[in-house]
Amino acid sequence: MLLIDDLTVRYRTPGGEIEALSSISLQVEKGSTVALVGESGSGKSTVALAAMGLLPQEASIPSGRILFDGQDIMMMNVEERRRLRGSRIGLIFQDPFSVLNPSLRIGDQVGEGLVHHRGFSTERAFARAIELLDEVGIVRPESVAKAYPHELSGGMRQRALIAGALASEPDLLILDEPTTALDVTIEAQILDLLEGLRRQRGMTMVFISHNLGVVRRISDEVAVLYAGQIIEQGRTEDVLQRPIHPYAKGLLAAIPRIGQKQGRLAAIPGRLPDLRNPPTGCRFARRCPFATPDSDKPQILRKLGDRQVRCTNAEALREAPWPRPGESEQFAEVVRSPHAGPVVAVEHLTKTFGRHAGFAFKWRRLATSTEIKPVNDISIEVAAGEVLGLVGESGSGKTTLGLSILRLVEPDSGTIRIAGEMVSGKAQRALESMRRSAQIVFQNPDSSLNPRKTIGELLARPIERFRLAPSGEIPARVRQLLDLVRLPAHYADRYAHQMSGGEKQRVGIARALATEPRFIVCDEPVSALDVSVQAAIVNLLADLRDRLGVAYLFISHDISVVAHIADRVAVMHHGKMVEIGRADEVMNAPKHPYTMKLLSAVPRIDGPAPRSVGERHGQVA
Amino acid sequence: MPASTPRSGSVAMSVDQITEAPVIEAAPRRPMSLQLKVGLVITGSIVLLGLLAPWIAPHPWDTISMRTRFVPPNATYWFGTDEYGRDVLSRLLMGTRLSLAMGVSATLVSLAVGIPMGLAAGYFRGWVDEVLMRLADVFMAIPPIMLGLLVLAVTPPALWKTALAVGFVYIPPIARLARSVTLTLANEEFIQAAKARAETNSYILFREILPNAWPPLIVEASLRVTYAILLGSALSFLGLGAQPPSSDWGLMISEARAFIDRAPWIALAPGFAMCLLVIGINLLGDGARERLDPRLKSRVTER
Numbered sequence: 030m031l032l033i034d035d036l037t038v039r040y041r042t043p044g045g046e047i048e049a050l051s052s053i054s055l056q057v058e059k060g061s062t063v064a065l066v067g068e069s070g071s072g073k074s075t076v077a078l079a080a081m082g083l084l085p086q087e088a089s090i091p092s093g094r095i096l097f098d099g100q101d102i103m104m105m106n107v108e109e110r111r112r113l114r115g116s117r118i119g120l121i122f123q124d125p126f127s128v129l130n131p132s133l134r135i136g137d138q139v140g141e142g143l144v145h146h147r148g149f150s151t152e153r154a155f156a157r158a159i160e161l162l163d164e165v166g167i168v169r170p171e172s173v174a175k176a177y178p179h180e181l182s183g184g185m186r187q188r189a190l191i192a193g194a195l196a197s198e199p200d201l202l203i204l205d206e207p208t209t210a211l212d213v214t215i216e217a218q219i220l221d222l223l224e225g226l227r228r229q230r231g232m233t234m235v236f237i238s239h240n241l242g243v244v245r246r247i248s249d250e251v252a253v254l255y256a257g258q259i260i261e262q263g264r265t266e267d268v269l270q271r272p273i274h275p276y277a278k279g280l281l282a283a284i285p286r287i288g289q290k291q292g293r294l295a296a297i298p299g300r301l302p303d304l305r306n307p308p309t310g311c312r313f314a315r316r317c318p319f320a321t322p323d324s325d326k327p328q329i330l331r332k333l334g335d336r337q338v339r340c341t342n343a344e345a346l347r348e349a350p351w352p353r354p355g356e357s358e359q360f361a362e363v364v365r366s367p368h369a370g371p372v373v374a375v376e377h378l379t380k381t382f383g384r385h386a387g388f389a390f391k392w393r394r395l396a397t398s399t400e401i402k403p404v405n406d407i408s409i410e411v412a413a414g415e416v417l418g419l420v421g422e423s424g425s426g427k428t429t430l431g432l433s434i435l436r437l438v439e440p441d442s443g444t445i446r447i448a449g450e451m452v453s454g455k456a457q458r459a460l461e462s463m464r465r466s467a468q469i470v471f472q473n474p475d476s477s478l479n480p481r482k483t484i485g486e487l488l489a490r491p492i493e494r495f496r497l498a499p500s501g502e503i504p505a506r507v508r509q510l511l512d513l514v515r516l517p518a519h520y521a522d523r524y525a526h527q528m529s530g531g532e533k534q535r536v537g538i539a540r541a542l543a544t545e546p547r548f549i550v551c552d553e554p555v556s557a558l559d560v561s562v563q564a565a566i567v568n569l570l571a572d573l574r575d576r577l578g579v580a581y582l583f584i585s586h587d588i589s590v591v592a593h594i595a596d597r598v599a600v601m602h603h604g605k606m607v608e609i610g611r612a613d614e615v616m617n618a619p620k621h622p623y624t625m626k627l628l629s630a631v632p633r634i635d636g637p638a639p640r641s642v643g644e645r646h647g648q649v650a
Numbered sequence: 651m652p653a654s655t656p657r658s659g660s661v662a663m664s665v666d667q668i669t670e671a672p673v674i675e676a677a678p679r680r681p682m683s684l685q686l687k688v689g690l691v692i693t694g695s696i697v698l699l700g701l702l703a704p705w706i707a708p709h710p711w712d713t714i715s716m717r718t719r720f721v722p723p724n725a726t727y728w729f730g731t732d733e734y735g736r737d738v739l740s741r742l743l744m745g746t747r748l749s750l751a752m753g754v755s756a757t758l759v760s761l762a763v764g765i766p767m768g769l770a771a772g773y774f775r776g777w778v779d780e781v782l783m784r785l786a787d788v789f790m791a792i793p794p795i796m797l798g799l800l801v802l803a804v805t806p807p808a809l810w811k812t813a814l815a816v817g818f819v820y821i822p823p824i825a826r827l828a829r830s831v832t833l834t835l836a837n838e839e840f841i842q843a844a845k846a847r848a849e850t851n852s853y854i855l856f857r858e859i860l861p862n863a864w865p866p867l868i869v870e871a872s873l874r875v876t877y878a879i880l881l882g883s884a885l886s887f888l889g890l891g892a893q894p895p896s897s898d899w900g901l902m903i904s905e906a907r908a909f910i911d912r913a914p915w916i917a918l919a920p921g922f923a924m925c926l927l928v929i930g931i932n933l934l935g936d937g938a939r940e941r942l943d944p945r946l947k948s949r950v951t952e953r
Contacts, residue, residue: 437845457848464848477839481861494847540843 030233031057031080031201036093038075038084045305049075051257052092054330057201062227062234064244064265067254068280068559070301073237076254077205080235081120082110097201115146119194123206125186129178135162136174139193146197154196161192166222184215188222195226203235208243212422212586217630220246239560241284242632245269253277256301256312263336269634273338273347275317282351283564285593286635287616287628293354293568294593297561300529311340318352354568370449371410372548372580373434373467378443380404380426380433403429404440405604411548414578416571418595418612420588420627426604427584431550434582435467436460448547465495468541472553474533478525484511484536485521491543510539514569531562538569542577550582555590567594588631592616600624686937692930696923700746709737711744712895720913730915732906738919741897745920748898749879749927752813752891756878757871759817760824765867767821768828769855773836783829786822794819794881795888802890809898812891816878827870831863872935876928883924899924 038050050072057063065073078084080095082102095102097118102110114120122128129138139161140154149157155174162170165188178186187207194202204223208216224247226232238244244251245265252262253274261274272278282295299316302308310325311317317324323341330339340346381402403426411417421427432438434445436452445453448466471477478487488507492498498506508518514535525533534554541549551570555563571594573579585591591598592612599609600623608621619625682690699706709727715735723730729738771782789797794816801815835841836859844854883900885891892898894905899920906916 432842435846437842461848464846467846469843469846471839471842473839477843479838479840479858479862491847494849537843544847 030059030098031055031235032094032096033076033080034094034096036076036079036095037091038072038079038093039089039091040085041087041089047304048307049088049257049304050079051307053254053257053259055252055259055262057233057235059200059233060227060231061250062236062248064236064238064248064251065254066238066241066244066251068239068301068561070256070304071254072257073239073254074205077120077203077235077237080203081114081118083114083120112146115142116197117200119197119199119202121187121190121194121202121204121207124210125183125190126210128190129186131178133177134174135176135178135181135189138178139174139189139196142193142197157196158192161195162189164195165189165192165226166218167192182215183211184218187211187215187219191219191222191226195230198230199232201233201235203237205237206239207236209238209240213588213630213632214422214626216243216632220632223247240632241269241281241560241634245634246632253280256307257304258312258339259330259337260313260339261336262330262338267336271347273333273336273343274313274340275319275346275351276313278346278349278351279316280560281634282353283561284634285564285567285589287589287592287631287633288613293571294564295351295353296565296568298565319346319349370412371446372413372448373409373411373582374444374446375410375434376408376444378404378407378430378433378440378445380429380438380440402426402604404433407443407601407604407606409599409606409609411580411582413547413580414574415597416574416581416583416595418591418598419582419584419601420586420591420598421601422586422627424603425601427601428552430601431469431552431582431584435469435550436463437469465544466546467548467550468544468546469550469552470534470537470541470554473557474530474537475525475557477537478533478540480525482524483521484523484525484528487536488521488539488543491540495544497543497545506543510543513542513573514539529562530558531566534558534562534566535569538566538573542573542579546579548580548582550584552584553586554583556585556587563590570594588616588627600627683937683940685933686941689930689933689935689937692926693934696746696927696930697750699743700750703743703747707737707740707743709740711736711740711897720909722913723915729919730913732902732913732916733909738902738916741902742899742919742923745897745899745902746923746927748809748892748896749883749924752809752816752882752898753875753879755810755813756816756820756882757874759814760820760874760878761867761871763818764821764824765828765860765863766855768825768830769832769859769863771825772829772832773851773855773859779829782825786825789819790822795884798881798885799888799890802885807890807893809892809896812882812885813878816881816885819881820874820878824867824870824874827866828863831866832859835859835862866939869935869939872931872938876931876935879924879931880928 033053033055036050036053037048040047040049053076055063055076065076067073075084079090080102082105084090090103097113102113105113129135136155136158140149140151140158143149143154143157144151159170159174162173167173167185167188173181173185173189181189208219211219220243223234227234234247236244236248248265250263251265251268252259253268253276254260255276261268261272261277268277269281272281276297279295279297283297285294297316302312302315308314309327311320311328314320314324319342321342326341328339328341330337331343333343379402381400405426407430409417419427419430429438433440434447436445436457440453443453444451447463450463452460452463485504485507488510489503492503492506493500504521507521511518511520516532516535516539520528520532525536528536538554554570555566558566567590570581574581583591583595595612597610598612598615600607600615600621602623608615608619608624615624616628619628713736718727718731718735719733721727721731721735727737727739729742731737732741767782767786771779797819798812798815801818802811805811841854841858844858849858882891883898883903886898886900887904889904892901894901902920903917906913910917
């Protein structure tokens with residue numbers, strides 16, 4: 030169906046030419062699903078764009094062919110390509126929130142392709158759109174077809190997009206991270222839908238994702254990309270259960286697994302090679318614990334059984350496990366003091382958002398006053414040195430809860446006690462000591478560091494602010510902080526844009542630690558990071574907890590990460606806390622139906638093979 | 651860092667690797683656009699001429715000489731002489747200083763008032779925002795010349811008052827820009843982090859937000875300088891700014907108006923000078939905007 034042969038793609042950038050893909054070859058059989066997985070910068074999305082003939086102006090293709098059903102896509106002119114896209118290849122993007130045109134009705138957008146490519150009348154296209162919406166499992170398709178995108182939830186929008194891609198009855202569907210922007214329960218529904226469509230229509234799919242659990246559920250075959258090369262390719266179950274290439278081993282080892290508590294996660298050190306001038310040998314060699322002198326020679330993708338692996342030592346490495354960090358590190362003397370009371374105690378905390386905040390002219394009363402309670406009567410305690418995990422889907426109020434505890438959002442009622450101090454009901458300027466003892470780490474490393482300040486200035490400010498050290502000692506303190514988060518001292522002179530995402534997140538953690546807090550709210554601290562970097566940050570947070578006795582409220586939508594780091598887990602749903610308990614109990618024996626639903630929706634990389642569609646059909650809404 | 655670090659997979663080694671890995675450097679600076687170069691040359695030379703005026707002016711700018719009235723441009727008087735026999739070129743050069751001083755000081759006034767206004771409105775939102783921005787709307791609703799006239803008509807005219815009046819006229823655009831930049835910056839997580847350290851509002855406004863707001867503000871300000879020069883000259887033309895025998899360009903044009911049929915060079919010289927300066931500063935500002943304003947970056951790289 031789709032054959033990519035020796036494809037190389039380069040991008041011109043102001044910094045020089047980047048080789049995004051190097052000699053990629055991929056064959057997708059009719060009716061099969063092939064997944065491309067890799068971290069950011071691996072070139073997986075470039076493959077999709079190239080296959081659709083949608084590469085941007087800056088891209089050049091020095092070599093390679095892309096054959097779709099025997100026709101060379103690159104030999105086609107613009108018009109032929111456009112026709113191919115409209116009729117035989119469908120594309121679904123990552124973000125259902127920005128792809129739909131907000132000023133057109135859903136039905137019109139779904140049927141658009143039919144009008145342009147099949148010569149349907151607008152009315153017939155609209156009628157067909159309703160049928161398609163019905164097929165992708167949308168309840169009451171007539172009314173949804175008349176709705177505008179903002180009236181639909183994320184999952185509904187993604188369904189509508191899939192319906193739109195299906196409209197022209199394509200033979201090939203290319204999906205670029207189709208579920209990444211969605212919550213796990215919605216993700217599970219979309220995956221079920223795709224699986225069902227594939228069976229019914231015999232559709233061929235290229236599925237691009239960074240999430241190995243998702244890939245395992247949907248694909249027959251998987252190709253793992255690293256730095257623009259395929260490094261391992263084979264049947265999904267084989268590759269995920271018994272990876273051969275060291276990078277694939279590392280990637281799989283870095284993922285926390287629910288129900289298997291480990292001391293520390295395995296991490297892949299280092300970062301991607303500079304793609305302006307990629308190494309001639311193995312591109313992973315510098316990060317590879319198994320590297321040998323042979324690794325510096327050019328590596329080819331070799332056949333190994335029914336698998337292809339780009340590693341000279343593949344045979345020898347077959348059974349070798351990725352090295353695990355020592356279970357009990359040198360921090361034997363844990364500073365936790367169980368006899369002391371909770372460091373944070375929150376009782377009956379409630380926060381309501383009305384429609385109007387602040388001053389507005391009210392010409393007429395609003396007919397309906399919509400109020401939402403993102404935090405509804407929540408009571409939690411966090412003991413010193415404890416990690417309380419907080420999970421929930423988007424909109425469940427977990428971030429608002431974290432911000433309310435720190436009084437960064439003003440709660441409406443309830444009491445908050447931090448380090449023995451009554452924090453609720455005090456004026457903001459009376460919170461001086463609380464601001465020292467409670468800190469926060471944010472989700473987005475690009476947004477959490479002021480781009481105009483050096484890392485040294487960023488870390489010095491909290492020390493200055495709370496007069497924690499005489500000014501002469503501040504540089505030494507900054508070096509200590511950098512050392513604590515394992516960054517070299519010369520990073521003090523850098524600006525945020527000169528660092529990678531993981532390094533920025535380390536600085537964010539160091540800044541929170543600068544005030545010597547006893548409690549830190551970690552708001553999705555690893556959600557913006559790649560798997561291998563995520564593991565290193567999670568390990569760092571765990572080490573700091575053991576060493577400094579800090580307590581965390583660890584907020585995340587990623588249940589497996591929370592299950593790994595947390596001592597206790599709280600589950601939030603629509604502003605209410607539905608379950609709280611010891612991490613292993615909540616993970617292995619959830620009591621609340623919502624927790625069960627959440628846990629069953631998480632796509633896993635281990636355990637029994639994913640259930641077939643028939644068994645799950647009842648859950649497809 | 652030694653590459654022989656035992657590869658145990660612990661976090662510590664990631665640091666060793668980080669230091670080995672190449673730093674992702676910012677993209678090398680793009681070459682300056684033609685627009686920016688031309689703008690820099692024009693503006694730079696006018697500023698230089700203005701600064702050096704007392705030393706390079708070929709004749710005294712204010713000495714009246716009845717024998718040399720209305721001399722057309724020639725080898726001695728390059729731009730001719732005016733109705734009092736004064737050298738137009740010398741007056742023009744001296745007037746450059748006045749126009750530049752006018753434009754720059756008026757813009758400084760707008761910045762000094764507009765930036766805190768915009769920062770406060772964008773950061774505090776709510777009633778502060780409403781009050782400040784509605785105030786700005788009222789200012790904007792009055793035509794600039796009218797507003798200038800209003801300020802100057804009630805007090806005896808003087809150049810510094812003109813600068814102040816012009817500065818006030820251009821507060822709203824600066825305040826609005828500062829506000830819109832602040833609105834986006836206020837949602838950044840580093841502002842939350844500052845709040846989590848109990849930083850004062852003024853620290854957050856001026857030390858966290860303002861440094862990030864400078865690039866668009868500087869560009870806007872440089873363009874405002876040209877408006878200020880034009881408005882200042884217009885007010886001087888109306889007799890509400892610089893007073894004779896000052897050689898302000900607007901005043902020069904105003905005084906030459908009566909002789910426009912007999913000696914057009916007296917009015918044309920300051921007119922052209924003003925055009926050139928305004929074009930130069932505009933090119934400079936637009937060129938700088940393309941380099942500094944991230945919103946336009948994508949468009950630029952597409953070229």
